[in-house]
Amino acid sequence: MAPIGKLYGHPRQPQTKAILSAAAISGLEIDLITFEFGVTNKLPEFTQNFPLAKIPAFEDNEGFKLIEGTVIARYVSALVPKAGLLGHDVKETAEIDQWVHFAESEIYVPAANIYAGMVAKYLPAFSEEQRKHYQEREERSLKFLDDYLASRPSGFLVNDSLTLADIVLAAGVQRVGQTVCGAKEREGAYRHVFAHFEKVTNDERIKHLFGEPGFVDEALSFKAE
Structure with a gap:
């Protein structure tokens, strides 16, 4: 399966763990972009898309962008309802x-x-x-x-x-x-x-x-x- 998008985040960051876990449970792949604090988030190609320069930050293959860890994790969870990550009712x-x-x-x-x-x-x-x-x-x-x-x-x-x-x-x-x-x-x-x-x-x-x-x-x- 091709990745659904890319995630800027650090592997030790709790929010990044939650997002990638939601993807894994749902059978989805997300590219985790190599990130260095104070470097990656100051690059023009990052700040143009994410002006707050915060992580985690997500961009899907169609250019749809999201910030805030829980919001991203919830979005990923909603992509595959049958995985049950957001409940059944x-x-x-x-x-x-x-x-x-x-x-x-x-x-x-x-x-x-x-x-x-x-x-x-x-x-x-x-x-x-x-x-x-x-x-x-x-x-x-x-x-x-x-x-x-x-x-x-x-x-x-x-x-x-x-x-x-x-x-x-x-x-x-x-x-x-x-x-x-x-x-x-x-x-x-x-x-x-x-x-x-x-x-x-x-x-x-x-x-x-x-x-x-x-x-x-x-x-x-x-x-x-």
Whole structure:
């Protein structure tokens, strides 16, 4: 099958993982363009098509363009309805959209901010107060999510099969396991969340896209520099 288009993104980027996973589950191919931060997104051929110079960015074979990771993943999922990534009726689709939004805003964002401040060092003024704020926000969301997943016999968020919501959540939880959840938290308070992560990322169709989880042994603690 010929690729349906090209994607500018980084393989480690959670949004890129979600887009490529949606394509893989749907039996589609997308060309992932080699990308270098600060170089590729400053090239005229990129900025002319995507003036914000952000990734991920998608262009199909007919010149149709999209930005924003979740939007691209949802579009790709909609191309093959029988794959079931957006559910089987309007209520399931609404639930999937709900969990995608929750996964991005309440699971991924707090952990991503801690990662940016403490690991990647993209936030030079990052403080212990900020870490504590994001940690508390993360823990509240993880508790809610773990309780919900404990009630799900299938292990999936919406129905008895993998959906876009599960993929987006797994991509976000990977960052959680790299920052605020050490082995104790993964095996204890949030065991259902990380069982879900294992279930999704061990799917042979997308396992290669997630790679090694890179989880920390202990939750990150703030060290002033």
